[in-house]
Amino acid sequence: MLQTFKNAWKIDDLRKKIIFTLVVLVLYRLGCAIAVPFIQPSAINSMIAADSGSMLGYLNMISGGAFANATLFALGVVPYINSSIIITLLTVAIPYLENLSKEGEEGRKKIAKITRYVAVVIAFVLAFGYYFVLKNNNALIYTEGLAGTFAAVVIISTFVGGSMLLMWMGEQIDKKGIGNGISLIIFTGIISRLSVTVTTLIAMIQAGIAGETKYLIMAPLILIFAVLVIAFSVVLNNAERRLPVQYAKRVVGRKMMGGQSTYLPIKVNMSGVMPVIFASSIMSIPGTIKEFFNIESEIVNKILGVFDYNGIVYAIGYVLLIIAFNYFYVSMQYNPIEIANNLRKNNGVIPGFRPGKMTQDFIAKVISKITFIGAMFLVVVAVLPIITGNLTGTNIQLGGTSILIIVGVALEVTQQLESQMVMRHHKGFLE
Secondary structure, three states: HHHHHHHHHHHHHHHHHHHHHHHHHHHHHHOOOOOOOOOHHHHOOHHHHHHOOHHHHHHHHOOOOOOOOOOOOOOHHHHHHHHHHHHHHHHHHHHHHHHHHHHHHHHHHHHHHHHHHHHHHHHHHHHHHHHHHHHHHOOOOOHHHHHHHHHHHHHHHHHHHHHHHHHHHHHHHHHHHHOOHHHHHHHHHHHHHHHHHHHHHHHHHHHHHHHOHHHHHHHHHHHHHHHHHHHHHHHHHOEEEEEEEEEEOOOOOOOOOOOOEEEEEOOOOOOOHHHHHHHHHOOOHHHHHHHHHOOOOOOHHHHOOOOOOHHHHHHHHHHHHHEEEEEEEEHHHHOOOHHHHHHHOEEOOOOOOOOOHHHHHHHHHHHHHHHOOOOHHHHHHHHHHHHHHHHHHOOOOOOOHHHHHHHHHHHHHHHHHHHHHHHHOOHHOOO
8 A cells, every 4th residue: 555655656647645634634623623702621531432322422532532522623524524425315215316427417416405404414413412511511601691602603603614624525535536535534633533542552561561461351352353354355355246148240331240258246245334323323322312312211311321432232223234234225225126137238148047037036035145245244353342342341432333344445545546547657566
């Protein structure tokens, strides 16, 4: 990867794209340090940062710590991510959106505009919710009268404006930089939080040297689990099943066309990190309710407490939801009937299977098996951090979602740089 960046830096236009991307990401991190007026983040940041099992802990992870400190980019790109997911799901259910998705570039532009509008609405909802969380935890300077109303308007508007600015910055990276802008912003935020994990590991090693020998075992164990999760993530992103395809020869004018053999790639991780994000969001709801609502009933508190991040119920529910969402997302994105029809239109056949229903059934069977294998990979990556936390008894959460995002974005950027250099007759890291 380092060799790839070194080779890319030698090319003038690629160097400009890399510099532009880095400048935008630096501005993003500066925005994460700009405080929003009328807020005392010290009253809430330690609670949010420590509670990684709640929805707010998830939002804090995605925002790179800005959420816990109630800064300009506290909402991060979460409104835009949620909007994109909602529009993607509705594209299957609403004929108007489905037709737009088939209209080429103009249709995609209209869908992108709708996604932005929905993101604004979601940002307002999240900003209102976060304002009341801050108010309930005495993190506001003004809460009553005209001053309190003015403070509420400023706080909510700042949160929404910061999220929209971040969405615009991501789009600028898409146009003028390298990689996917939104993914890179999330990547930068997560990377910035690794310093906390490193500091905690160093403290554990120092405690072990000072006489607490259990930490000398825990620290290496955590590092081993981290390496395993990263290895699983790399395999997950690169693995694919290749179905052989043979195209029949045909005469076009005076030329003989076709006749070549190729393959149909089916990725093991077709749904990416989306099932993990969906599952973690849903499983964190009970913890969030318990944390931020003063529920007096002991029975209700015990029921909500069962869904603790390190508990067995959370892990089982997490696994089942990841598998369910993985199948659901893949079924939306990949249609065996459409794939089989496209092969038939282009005179392509899978050896041993007749065009039409037999090919369709074979592709559906393969996709079903690959989807299950991909779901199991996601389960391993997502559950390993929970096992690590239980075995070591520490608060270090090597989040599977975080590592999947980090590995996926790093591989995506490297591949984009490679493709750019191949077009310019460079060998990249294959040299």
